[in-house]
Amino acid sequence: MDIGHKLRTIRKQRGLSQRELAARAGLTNGTISLIEKNRTSPSVASLKSLLDAIPISMAEFFSTLEESQAPKVFYKAEEFTEIAPVSEGQVSLRQLGNAEHHALQVLHETYPAGADTGPELLSHNGEEAGIVVRGSIEVTVDGNVAVLNAGDGYLFDSRLPHRFRNLGDAICVVVSACTPPSF
Structure with missing residues (x-):
């Protein structure tokens, strides 16, 4: 894109x-x-x-048009929509389906070593939750900071200022959800 x-x-x-x-x-x-x-x-x-x-x-x-009249149910990895600018060393946020047609937004997030969502804290309507699938990630929510490892998760009101940073030397992968789709 x-x-x-x-x-x-x-x-x-x-x-x-x-x-x-x-x-x-x-x-x-x-x-x-x-x-x-x-x-x-x-x-x-x-x-x-x-x-x-x-x-x-x-x-x-980043919405994409779903071509068929029937709602799409299954997606191959290459059909996810990249909603974060992709370049070497930056965060990759890949969205499952077209969030405009659903009450839930699901993301496959990849944080290379040293990557983060930026120095500015994020804030948007909704709630978000995620589970660390691989590696570790530092999550800051409304001034509270935790380092989460594979198998750990988070759930919070997305209106609270938040940020994600990979302080480790390995890639971190997170699967997250936001409702309503406001990110």
Whole structure:
């Protein structure tokens, strides 16, 4: 997916200038320009701030049309939708199905060693839960910090400021869910 092009298209459809979007999102005009030209990839938190400023959810931004009339039930790994900018060493968030058509958003998250969701804390409507499948992850929720290992999990009100960081040397994999789909 061409994130920069899609962001520019939606920004223009909503009648926003780069300056106005930058001010709303707390970023610089230059940063918006670089993202729209695909010269830089925003952190998950920065992209969330940008989309909140438009406003549009991550699920809506990365939605894909399900082609058949009947609801799709089964998905191959390659059919998941990447909703976080993918580049070397960054967090990968892969969404199962089109969250716009469901009350639940399910993500397959991969955190390379040293990766995190960004220095800004995330906050959005809903509740989220997850289970660490592999590795370990530091989770911060409303000032509380815990390191979770494979088999451990979390469940919290997503309106509370939160952040995920892989402080280890190995990849961390998490399967998470958010309801309603607001991320």
